[in-house]
Amino acid sequence: MGITTRWMGTATTIVLMTSLIVGCAGNGNNAGSNGNSGQTMMNTSSGNAGGAEASGTLQATGMPITQEPIELTFFTGLAGSNGSTPFEERLVYKEMEQLSNIKVNFQLVPFDGLTEKRNLALANGDYPDAFFTARVPSADLMRYGSEGVFVQLDELLEQYAPNLTALMEKYPALRKALTMPNGHIYSMPTFYDPEFLPMLIGTPLWIKQDWLEQLGMDEPQTIDEYYDYLVAVKSTDLNGNGKLDEIPYSGTGIFPLIEQLEGAWGVGTRGLGHKFVDVNPENNELRFFRTTDRYKEVLQFINKLYAEGLIDPDIFTQDSKTLYAKGSEERLASTINPNPITQFNGENYVGLGALKGPHGDQLYSHIKVPMVWPGAFAITDKNQHPEATVRWMDYFYGEEGAKLFFMGKEGESYETTTDGTLEFMDHIKNNPDGLTLDQALTNYVSWMGGSYPGYVKVDWFKGSESLPSAIDAGEKAAPHVIDDLWYNFNYTDEETEFMRTIGADMHTYIREMEAKFINGSASFKEWDKYVRTIENMGLEDYMTIYQTAADRYNGN
Known part of the structure; x- marks a missing residue:
């Protein structure tokens, strides 16, 4: 059964009314925020130099990109950890201007207000030449791409983006995920190297190696051995402070733990891009795995941990600041975060591999989609130089540009060691003014806080995921990772409204x-009723849409 005509008519009315309400509310709230009104954004965009392509100054290859200087203006998301230094003053973009002959003006919009301001700009037509680090969702790429607001990039990428094109040829799933349901591409993504497994894992399940040794236990290889470790921690003063204040497991929210362990029951077989639907390995068909008996067993196991006091009672409410304070007091026996050493100076932690479950399953399902932000960069119809803009952005998907984007300039922000490894210089790693690494980097690069367009590879990315402990965790996970990792699906407007x-x-x-x-607070005796409720909410239509999107994805 498909989506009913009556539902779609109602949904369309709701969407139109919501758009009008949001537009009116946005007009009243946006004026002057972040120092830029929508009108300022529009005027800045229209002030670009004459079309480089039309006047014949574009160079198809090499540097500079244009023979005559041009200017572009980008609507740009800004993370709180990215400092306040204007992007125009950072080394990466000063160097890029000299190389390319293109000056970019960045309109910085803090992430906490980004969605509202981006939506308002698109709705009112007050947007500049491109959206950069602006987290444009796939649904908006489809909608505004079809309307012509976002430039269709299919041919432009083939002609002027050799680096991104090469990545799409090497990793066909990348092209699949960038292609909208109408068959066109409207954006350039954040793309993690699929071989950079620690980056795709992101947040392993860490345990204390020295506590294992104190307990005379080996590193857990199965769900039961992990449980035994947690039980032993609860009754042992491992930090030596005279109190039993050790916390067997703690984190921020319960769902990271579920996602780390579900592979031990053979569910979540297509990775974190598909948290409700996967493929049943027994018949190779789609399944809504969150209502299966195997997934029920995952929840029952975690309920057992919680009931026995092996999970921090604050798990549902605490933030990362509270969690890391406990970690700094050496109280966490196991936890999930990017890396304990960078988050709370936690020492002697090792990341676990895939734990074997009660039925013999051993799948490392906690794998992120390599294409993290499909809409990290999108060019608009206001842009007089789309070819030059594509060339500018594509430079950062190649090795030379990626080094500039993530590391800065050799001799100023990084150096190359004798074995060819890139390392930040000492005034950044051990800043004399006491600045953190992120703070020290704000004069050089702009990737801190994420969501940027570009290609992340261990060769030039020096975050917590590239530390030896993270690399080791990736090596443990490698033998049991998902064989067929699915990227995110893209939906038509009608399908999007249903979702x-x-x-x-x-x-x-x-x-x-x-x-x-x-x-x-809910008994597992209510499980069957719970499943029926989900079915009655529209599960059949949900799965029809998912199957259609999966077929389209596989056919791209």
């Missing part, structure tokens, strides 16, 4: 009930 409404309601209900099953 935004009925689909979102289903997701919310599921998360709320799972938390209740784990903390004991």
